[in-house]
């Protein structure tokens with residue numbers, strides 16, 4: 001049995017679900033993968049706490065659900081992150097889309113010390129995926145980021161594991177549940193702002209929802225996909241990005257009356273990358289990704305045309321993907 005000493009950075013929707021999952025699945029993880037997790041460092045926006053004996057994970061979830069902060073705990077140590085003795089960092093803090101932020105600094109430091117990193121936060125991989133991969137390989141650490149792309153939809157895993165020697169010729173997807181949900185709410189007579197508030201209430205919209213509606217969340221995912229499974233090395237500036245702010249209920253209803261729908265679509269083809277609202281047939285694969293569904297269509301030389309779709313309303317599949325990444329890194 002391998003005991004994995006973990007830090008949980010961020011104690012919001014994703015990491016609270018991760019804490020619940022690794023508690024609920026404790027026996028399966030031990031029996032089938034020879035792994036147990038001990039959470040010794042935690043952080044929220046108030047700072048860090050450390051307990052080498054391991055925190056009671058469900059007590060942490062209740063503490064946060066009841067409005068508590070890490071700074072309220074007896075184990076609070078302040079605002080500096082002591083990585084000593086850690087095996088893995090679960091990074092689920094808000095995205096810093098401009099620089100990758102503190103999270104990127106933590107990834108560099110951890111991987112440099114041979115500590116594995118599993119991310120839901122896209123910031124570090126958007127800004128430095130190839131650098132972080134090289135650092136992880138050099139220091140024999142693991143780097144898991146499957147949860148950064150459409151939560152539980154295993155696009156990265158399919159590309160890396162299941163398409164050996166294949167080449168993706170084109171790829172398109174509906175990657176942003178929040179935008180999708182906003183379109184549906186508008187069609188049903190709801191307001192743009194109400195739909196965003198509801199998406200935030202269930203923990204699906206970004207802390208800054210303009211990342212969703214401006215197309216940036218989708219662009220981040222497209223960039224991560226391109227740079228990890230399409231052999232590209234692109235930057236955000238290489239993606240043409242247009243958000244959904246100008247889409248109205250009238251436009252959506254008019255398209256619906258002729259069998260069409262509007263989706264925020266990510267596309268990669270012939271070295272060109274774009275994210276924009278597009279009119280597509282309602283009965284097409286991407287046209288049928290409604291509400292909280294996300295989907296990807298992958299065309300390749302060896303593996304045909306694949307269609308993968310996920311319904312994820314709350315980030316349980318996202319958190320499960322982080323657990324999966326960690327198990328893939330540590331299983332014996």
Ligand SMILES: NC(=O)c1ccc[n+]([C@@H]2O[C@H](COP(=O)([O-])OP(=O)(O)OC[C@H]3O[C@@H](n4cnc5c(N)ncnc54)[C@H](OP(=O)(O)O)[C@@H]3O)[C@@H](O)[C@H]2O)c1
Nearest residue numbers: 010011012013014043044045092093094095120121315318
């Ligand atoms: N939710 C999803 O469906 C989903 C899916 C895939 C990826 N993601 C990504 O996963 C990450 C987390 O999402 P979430 O929904 O869990 O967000 P969330 O509910 O807003 O939680 C964010 C957590 O990060 C903490 N935090 C903020 N600044 C921090 C800092 N400087 N240091 C340490 N902790 C800090 C917050 O502290 P307080 O508790 O004190 O506010 C909160 O606990 C985001 O990057 C998001 O893009 C989310």
